[in-house]
Amino acid sequence: QQPVQSPQAVILREGEDAVINCSSSKALYSVHWYRQKHGEAPVFLMILLKGGEQKGHEKISASFNEKKQQSSLYLTASQLSYSGTYFCGTEELTGGGNKLTFGTGTQLKVEL
């Protein structure tokens, strides 16, 4: 079942912060985060495996609340290079099969 992402789109000025949320109705093995720039391949950012786990990638970090089946991606002090569409992908514990199911994405635009 497809995870739900919010917001759908966000516009930031350089240096501002943003949070992108991902929610599933299913119990999860893991949550993945990818970023896709227009016309390019999605690029892996990070994977979160445990409840309450947090990880970081430059100034981008994420958390995973296993009990609530929710993950949040935190972008701090945003840079122009952060612009793109962010997708969360979830792996379900049961019934999801052998696949990573992606959300509909959050379009992020960072402006000067």
Place this chain on the structure above:
Amino acid sequence: NAGVMQNPRHLVRRRGQEARLRCSPMKGHSHVYWYRQLPEEGLKFMVYLQKENIIDESGMPKERFSAEFPKEGPSILRIQQVVRGDSAAYFCASSPRGPPNEKLFFGSGTQLSVL
């Protein structure tokens, strides 16, 4: 180490023709996944293959679509008798091991346009 290679980058077909999309995974990767992306939408899972085997094809349309990953050579996604609704970007991804908890490496995609 070359990344995931997809070709062609762009493919134009007329309605009723066949489309063949190729994907060469990263070296050492034996797990391949195909996703479809419509404009302004997310990535929709189609099929997961391991060398010579289809592991999960739950996202594949029942008709006209097939996929293979032979022992030698690239993975092929084949769409027979294409229709306008098949127009989309098709992405292939690979991983060294199977799920769960394996990150995917994506190719640059094939943009299929059906006239």
